[in-house]
Amino acid sequence: MSGRWVQGPRWGLLLALLLALGELPRARGVEEEPGGAHGETQGFQVVTFKWHHVQDPYIIALWILVASLAKIGFHLSHKVTSVVPESALLIVLGLVLGGIVLAADHIASFSLTPTVFFFYLLPPIVLDAGYFMPNRLFFGNLGTILLYAVIGTVWNAATTGLSLYGVFLSGLMGDLNIGLLDFLLFGSLIAAVDPVAVLAVFEEVHVNEVLFIIVFGESLLNDAVTVVLYNVFESFVTLGGDKVTGVDCVKGVVSFFVVSLGGTLVGIVFAFLLSLVTRFTKHVRIIEPGFVFVLSYLSYLTSEMLSLSAILAITFCGICCQKYVKANISEQSATTVRYTMKMLASGAETIIFMFLGISAVDPLIWKWNTAFVLLTLLFISVYRAIGVILQTWILNRYRMVQLEIIDQVVMSYGGLRGAVAYALVVLLDENKVKEKNLFVSTTIIVIFFTVIFQGLTIKPLVQWLKVKRSEQRDPKLNEKLHGRAFDHILSAIEDISGQIGHNYLRDKWSNFDRKFLSKILMRRSAQKSRDRILNVFHELNLKDAISYVAEGERRGSLAFIRSPSTDNMVNVDFSTPRPSTVEASVSYLLRENVSAVRLDMQSLEQRRQSIRDAEDMITHHTLQQYLYKPRQEYKHLYSRHGLTADEDEKQDTEIFHRTMRKRLESFKSAKLGINPHKKAAKLLKRERAQKRRNSSIPNGKLPMVSSLQDFTIKEKDLELSDTEEAPNYDAEMSGGIEFLANIAQDTATDSPSGIDNPAFSPEESPGILSGVPPWLCPGEAVVPSQRARLQIPNSPGNFHRLAPFRLSGKSVDSFLLADGPEEQPHAAPPESTHM
């Protein structure tokens, strides 16, 4: 640990020196600039050293590199990061680097300028917060959040400013050139809880969601209050205390509503635009993620331009667009957006804290006044606590989930101040606010105190108070279903009892959303598949698939699948070995990221290659069958505009169908009181519907390789004979025809190039049910035994071509459908059309 600490400064020193070198010329660089050309009379030079040419971007890149490397450094030791929050470490690092530069150079190196902060560093963080906001939780607690954000911030600003003024009048601070309005101005900028700091600290603490959303929501929404208070008092200071009239105060109140509602409105308008745009990006998937960033950034800039609350704008842009954007963009784009956003936000946060540290190392800004600094610290803590307690007392009369004493303590203690306050204080005009430096240095002290000291102690505090923690848990289907049922029941009850509550409003909203908004803002395929229950269902299915392979890996190889002794291929049933038992495997790593329901086939593949040749064929087979083999090896095409061949989509589809069957098969023990014949009949019906589909979409099959062609014919024959055998199903066949209609329509409207949600396709159930599980076909031997399927001869050469053939010799299987389109990646595979 100590070694690392020695190392850290070492390279930090190098870089800092480099930066200092860069800084030197730049400080005087302006007049040197024209002189840079005077060496060029010597004729052509092979190599020239053009530092000035690249200076600015170079330095920026270096700083980012330093910050990122520092992050790596911190995380080398788990001990440090588990105790000290990263933000605190970064501030200390910034102080050290700033100190080095100062020592080497005797000038302050860099400081966090408000322009950089507000235009480049803050938006990604806030956008990230909005885009990944748990909407239900947020709106469920909106009243509470708003109260804390508005009343709480005003309270903090007023009390802090007035108390400081009171103490100033008593003469404790000595001789300062400050009036009441200056104090109020200072109070208003120091009052606001900072979203960046709160996020940075609370993300590591893992308090329960309600507590988190209240503190965090407050820190986001209080921006409007801060902006207005700041502007109002700044203009009052400019005017001079005696010229402020009552009209100005009223104007201030009005401007609060304009700024906050206006900012929100701008955000919502841009969210609407963004959703609408992503609806039509089907053919430009590659720039799809860009829209998300550009349009939300525009919302920020627009409201900044209109002098509305920019933070509110971008927050609400993220909050409102997330549902539609996530539904519209392809799964790859969604991942891109997610990671890019996280990367930008995390990077910005890193830079902010480091620069806060660096900015503090500047002898010019420091003006110390012990009483002022200490009293500020005291007042903001005390008044925050008092404010929280008062407001909670009011809120608890109306809240059902009471905020307890412990929660209040954490909320008071979690009132961290951060870079917003710093940027605002730096923005002050020294001519108007005479004691700007005192304010700046006090703000820095306050930030450092809250971020470092409170950040350090909040974790032990939370543990000591036994605050309810949030737990990471897997979604459960039952949970979602019951949750949905409760929603409906409760909104009905609210309707009956004649009150307008959350549930009633939410119900109305979701109706409105479904009837109008979704129709406008979502592409048609997404409209179908957007349903939380389906999503959970899909996730669970994917997990089953993963745990299936994991189970294989745990047993050492995938050979167990072909092992004849086990007879059926379903010997890994998912009810018993729950995923938690197989922690060591690849799939565990995959599963860690619950929200990312994507299988990294590459890693699976690498793992697979270690298995010896003898098993390889079988493995191949297995993967083909259960996980769909990645075929990326021979895909070396480069295209800037398109990601070729969406293997993942097919894999998802494939896995989905596999696991659906698995689920059904392992369901065998639960016949659940249904007449098995009835069920079998239903299955047959579905099967038939699907067959009909197969045969009647010839273009889905035409381009297939010849080995499959004869199979197709065979299959048709099979189907014909089937229909003849059972003409009494004709009535039920109409379902199949409906399917056809659907497909024809769907293929026309949407290409398969985007999996928005593999959980749903109109055909999913036939796909699942098509392989009739043996036990459901009593004695008719429609399906060959699993072993028989496996023992159909194959040649390794065209192995995966044969797989569907072999497997579906008798019963039609969904591979064929899933496999078919792969030859013609741009046609619509019926199975995956609406994945």
Added chain:
Amino acid sequence: MGAAHSASEEVRELEGKTGFSSDQIEQLHRRFKQLSGDQPTIRNLRKGSSGLADEINFEDFLTIMSYFRPIDTTMDEEQVQLCRKEKLRFLFHMYDSDSDGRITLEEYRNVVEELLSGNPHIEKESARSIADGAMMEAASVCVGQMEPDQVYEGITFDDFLKLSHHPWSSWARVAEEQESWALELVVWHWVWWPECPLGPWPG
């Protein structure tokens, strides 16, 4: 005078039974009259649904409503548990349409189908397979490893409780959250906006 007296007696009795305050009862009574068109009972609006009561009077109405009352903060742990269990039992009965003490697959499927019926794009079959999946999940939680020939007949109330307390599924938490939201703003709303226009009562 006498009538008023007996009315307040009645109210007090109802108060004791349901735990509503007299103000709330009065408000609910107003609402009840509004819904029933000044009749003493509300008739069942769904035609031909067997097994359901044909009409309910005000006391039944109150009893149903009382299931959605938030849990009293003054109660001790045991009472809270009991109260919660009662609420869960009420919910259980909403699923268990033939009230034979278990939620069978068929019943579950009906529920899921109705839940998903809001989305016109989801077909019955998908709803079914989701219900199947959920049932399987329930079976794996409640029974654990099943023998090949074992049949899981349906979720009993005990299983229902088990589901709600199983560490995997924290829908106990969901349930709590939900029920606590239910009558959150009743008082607030009635104080400030007693004659609020409501959506049309289904009929």
